[in-house]
Amino acid sequence: MAEPLRIALAGLGTVGIGVIELLETNRSTIERRAGRELQIVAINARDRSRDRGIDLSPYIWVDDMQAMAERGDVDVVLELVGGSDGPALTLARAALDAGKGFVTANKAMIAHHGLALAEQAALRGVPLKFEAAVAGGIPVVKGLREGAAANRIERIYGILNGTCNYILSEMERTGADFGDMLRAAQEKGYAEADPTFDIEGVDAAHKLAILAGIGFGARVDFDHVAATGIGEVRAADITQAESLGYVIRLVGIASLDRSEKRPTLLQRVRPCLVGRGHPLAAVAGPTNAVVAEGNFVGRLLFQGAGAGAGPTASAVVADLIDIARGDSGAPFSVPVEQLEQLAPADPGNRIGRDYIRFTVNDRPGVLAEITAAMRDAEVSIESLIQRGRDHEGGEVLVAMVTHEGPERCVAKALDLLDGSPSLTAPPLVMPILKD
């Protein structure tokens, strides 16, 4: 048996402790698969005194992360500290600089600084891996980078945030409104006390940008992911969608348009209508699912737990096993200097169908005003539902589904209606996921 792979672990939250427990529980399985022992040598966290319910005495406690990264008895640094910048990034740079392999579950850091870190890793000839940064336990980074490697990927999309999926599928199941289900998610531990990053789609956007980079062999471009959260989705939208044969899911979509001379990349996180027969429609609770469409393989689906200590530890340790086995491939599937710089697509060019929901005053002429705006913007309406008053205030919901057309027409129609006293709130537009 070869020498052990010696690991320094920074961050002893639930995932860090999960990694320690996994390496302990599955020790012999892992040794057989990795061909060598995976050995945690040094650990670090902010608060040494906290009781974490686990015996940490076998590991050397190191207070200074920089010093930990440079230890001679360490092969790989595992970062589970979190945060896109700050200590996590400092540690990453120090570790790679010291010629150590680097493994992380940090989606924010990889979305923002993954390219720079990949360059540094390439320069030092050491591995950089981040399976756990996308979709928790699901081996989708590997699935795209290696499993689907023979394909030109044309579209990647999926349910990338378990908190939002839990809330939406519970709204569907119970008929309750967003606020109540957010509180339920917080009580169950599926949502943080401050849920902003999840609810507003930022977390999903981080993951999407990373997936797009790997799938398309492109430079990660988080700044051009347009994210809309689920805070505006109402129970009534879910009911309307249901009556039309759809469910609502927060979907991150990255699609490559090669029809123009210069290919363009559209990256969006949006609540979408998903046809009931689509595999994503069956994904309920805090589960993640990713679909990749390749030009030879067709549609691949990867599904599993998107978060939690066990699943995240599983992905982290899979990376460590890969390193132990000698994997040293490019983190984003092709060498960083060969990644394509894709121009962001104009979302107005998207050809598709949309669900549009208006909240309007219940008075004569409102429907005429809305439909006239649609006509003037050349939006063709496939179906329209107006339901009686929801509330006593006289507010009425008008929901419609458009025929396929350029999204810029929908935007134009909304512009025409902007400021109209008939509307009581900004309209909500949700794309209908193409099969």
Add this chain to the structure above:
Amino acid sequence: MAEPLRIALAGLGTVGIGVIELLETNRSTIERRAGRELQIVAINARDRSRDRGIDLSPYIWVDDMQAMAERGDVDVVLELVGGSDGPALTLARAALDAGKGFVTANKAMIAHHGLALAEQAALRGVPLKFEAAVAGGIPVVKGLREGAAANRIERIYGILNGTCNYILSEMERTGADFGDMLRAAQEKGYAEADPTFDIEGVDAAHKLAILAGIGFGARVDFDHVAATGIGEVRAADITQAESLGYVIRLVGIASLDRSEKRPTLLQRVRPCLVGRGHPLAAVAGPTNAVVAEGNFVGRLLFQGAGAGAGPTASAVVADLIDIARGDSGAPFSVPVEQLEQLAPADPGNRIGRDYIRFTVNDRPGVLAEITAAMRDAEVSIESLIQRGRDHEGGEVLVAMVTHEGPERCVAKALDLLDGSPSLTAPPLVMPILKD
């Protein structure tokens, strides 16, 4: 850029031609990902004169497979000939013997001879890969071997045969009987002229045995896979199942029982009742899906096209790219000499629920006879449906679902009823898939 990876391709059926087309179409993508060119050097097939609709002049035609395996200008031999023994096996042995890497899509050969070939590959220090042998384009061999490597896998199951899944889901959609849908599948090209291997579950059994080997780190044991096909499933069974909240799918299940001193392995391919909320219930048409349950990651689902030239070529080329990148891990996830020899489980020990369907003569006392046998065998009945006559012959269907219990009790009940003049045909037992 490194030297090209030089490939000898044996077998120019649809998959072989698909591989050539894939390598041509996605050349630049593959080169960037593999870090080198994937170059077919030599080709071989039974009939040189046949027009395959593709220009084969760039490749050296070699009549003798043995000679092809030994060529000095070849790094990897790709076998797409098929058949568990015969020329495919001869080629595999010759290639590994000559120190070449070996890639195959041949599930029958790997199920029967994979261990011997893995030993030979280890001895020569060359890669042996067979992603395409299981579930077509889905990277599930990689998903188990690497993606889930940190886990002890407890159960692997899935829809492993697209032909059967097409037939069953079409029976469900149309209400038609097995025979009609088999013919429809044959017309659509989803079933072979001689569909025996698919329909009787042998093909799924090959794949299951391979998955079990990889997932459990165990010696492949195809001989102990008990396979039952879908030929006995009637339209009426599907209707009954539906009324109980289930769909019927042909499911391959491998589960490891570590409760005894010596762990045992249960491997079965059976038509099963799958709860409508389970991800496998949503898998329709010629699609494959595999679920692996790990002790940290929980439930992982991999889904996609289980057959066809494009998806299979995608998996084959993913293997070639892995080899080009320098992957040389153990084919069955752990070195072949360390694979566990698991004793086959006694299926009677399985604790679960079953659907049992009797076809009986419509006369007094039949139900009493059946329920008495159940009582005497200690099978507890959860629900029972007797529907009026299906046909004019006086044959009636009695379907029941049992409470959870040992499968040996169900077998005993059927033994008690064996030979009863009340039954017009052998009963059909379908396990209910545990969530």
